[in-house]
Amino acid sequence: MEKQLDNIWIGQKDLTRDEEFMKSTNQEFAEEQVTYADMTSNLSGNRRDFLKFLGFGLGAATVAAGCDIPVKRAIPYVIKPDQIVPGVANYYASTFVNGGDYCPVLVKTREGRPIKIEGNDLSTITGGGTSARAQASVLSLYDTNRFTGRRLKMAQDGKIHLGQK
Amino acid sequence: MALLLTKIISNLNQIAAAREGEHVPAKSIAQILTSKGVITFLIFAAIILGAYTTVNKATELGRQEGYAPDQPIKFSHATHAGVNKIDCQYCHDSARRSKHSSIPSTNTCMNCHAAIKNGSTYGTAELTKIYASIGYDPATNKYIENYDSKTEEEIKAIYTKWIGDEYKRVKEKADLDDEGVRLVTQQWADIKKSLTNEQKKKIQGPIEWVRIHNLPDHVYFNHSQHVTVGKLECQTCHGKVEEMDVMKQMSPLSMGWCINCHRQTEVKFKDNAYYANYTRYHEEMAAGKRDKVTVADIGGLECQKCHY
Incomplete structure (x- = not known):
């Protein structure tokens, strides 16, 4: 022991x-x-x-x-804009301007949100060419520092003009 | 079957042993059942069965065949597509031109329901939800101005008055009786419950339907390819929707189900401009060498068609 x-x-x-x-x-x-x-x-x-x-x-x-499958929601528009078909991208012609750079562009949008910027083939000046800056400028559209609406400016004549700098 | 055969074999063995003059005592059922062989067999069978069930159930995880959840509005496909024979693509208009067959926006409902203000089954109970979503005053037949900035009390005043007035008109009464008051309160509570949730506090705005047909994110599916190019009936995959009061998922939406259909389905090849450049198949069909072209023949089984 x-x-x-x-x-x-x-x-x-x-x-x-x-x-x-x-x-x-x-x-x-x-x-x-x-x-x-x-x-x-x-x-x-x-x-x-x-x-x-x-x-x-x-x-x-x-x-x-x-084993529980979460409930997924499908939320349609209240008033659907005519030109938007969910699932089909819309293309808008626009212009990229940054300092001295200029480029006619096509903006691909889904449900109103731009997702890709490409050169505009129909342009006789650039013939669809873009630059890296123009391609990357799609990100700047989501910049929180962008103006969210039109600017108001009092002109010389004392009237308010919309959409003018 | 196996048990029967074992029994026969053991009986035969016993007879053979008896003929040779030996005496083999017959085994009792309890002895047979607790013998090493039987127990091994049972354990083996249990493992195989368990594994088989586990694999099958695991494959089915996330599938929702027969899923029929309650929707915010008791919309009946049987009434719209069955009784009133509205074409599927009148409301689900993006099926023919988009990959999604999206749920119609509220303004699509208003094409008819600006005029049809009393439902055949639920009266004002369900239709008022549409009006409360989009901001339509059924009493004046006008869209309410600045509806988005209205408070809940203002909205409640508009629609409870409408429900009450309709009740009085239908029952041919001058004033709201107790049942009428109860009905108005109940319908308004139901409207509020349907149009609001934890994320959406306001009555105004979109109706949040419960999505029934879900595919995993790694699957590409295109409605227009099947509806416009393939000229398939909606009912092929969605079942007899025109008979459904509550929308239900008819197909498993599994890969096996897709593949099986692609193997069997004959492509509507004739007079279909989309397939005009499949010249070899057209020539073979014309020469009588080939009687049909299935989806599999034109690459419908290739992984990258749907997973890329």
């Missing part, structure tokens, strides 16, 4: 070399939970039970949640 190494003991029973306790320490994976008299616990289950429940709970929740 000499189990205490270097006089190291855990708990009162180990110190007093309680016979029953010493017997139980021989079984490493004891069926009955080894209880320490001076350790009180409010939990009814032990760590293994907890892990079992945790694992089962997580697994069950994953399976239950994974």
Whole structure:
């Protein structure tokens, strides 16, 4: 029964070399939970039970949640603009101007949002050519610093003119 | 079957053993069932069956065959397409010219319902939802000006008055009785519930329908290719919509289902300008070497047709 190494003991029973306790320490994976008299616990289950429940709970929740298909919404226009067909891109002729650069462009839009800028083939000046800046300028259309509407300016004659700088 | 054969074999063995003079005691059923062979077989069968079911169910994840959710408006295809025989493409007009067959916008409803203000089944209950969405005053037959900036109380006043007036007109009463008041309250609550949700607080604005036919994002499908070029009936994939009160997904919309149809379906090749440049097939058909061209023949099974 000499189990205490270097006089190291855990708990009162180990110190007093309680016979029953010493017997139980021989079984490493004891069926009955080894209880320490001076350790009180409010939990009814032990760590293994907890892990079992945790694992089962997580697994069950994953399976239950994974089988549920989220509700998808289809939201049509209230008043659909005539020229827009959902799923078909519209092309608008426009002009790219940046400093001294100029380029006639075609803007591809889906449901009113520009997604691609290409050169306008019909232009006799550029014949559909673009530059990297013109191609990339589609991003600037989503710049939050852009004006969201027309500017108002009081002209010399004291009247307000819309759409003029 | 297997059990029967095993039983026959064991019986024959027993007879053979008896002839040779040996005495073999007959095994009881309990002994047979708990024998090593039977238990091994049962475990093996259970594993195979389990794996088969798991794979099948996993393949079906995300499929919604038979999906028929409640919609914000109790729109009946049976009434519109069945009884009144409105062409599918009158409302779903983008099916012939776009990849989407989109849900019609509210102004499409108004083409008819500016005049038809009482539904055949639900009276004012469902139709008023359209008016509340777009801002149409059915009492004056005019669109309400600045509808978007109206408060909920103002909207409520307009439409509860309309529902109440219609109730009085139909029941031929001068005043709203208790049932009428109850009806108005209930219909207004229903309108508010249908047109608003957590993201959309205002009554005004689009009707948020529940999307039924969903394809995964990695699938390209084009309605116009099937409707305009292929000249398919809508019912081929969507079933008898004209008989459905509540819209329901008829087809599994699985890849196997697509592929199967592409294998079997004969392309409407004759007098179809879209397929005019398939000269070899046209020549073979003219020479009588080929009686039909399926979708598979013109590349309908190639992965990149739908996944790219």
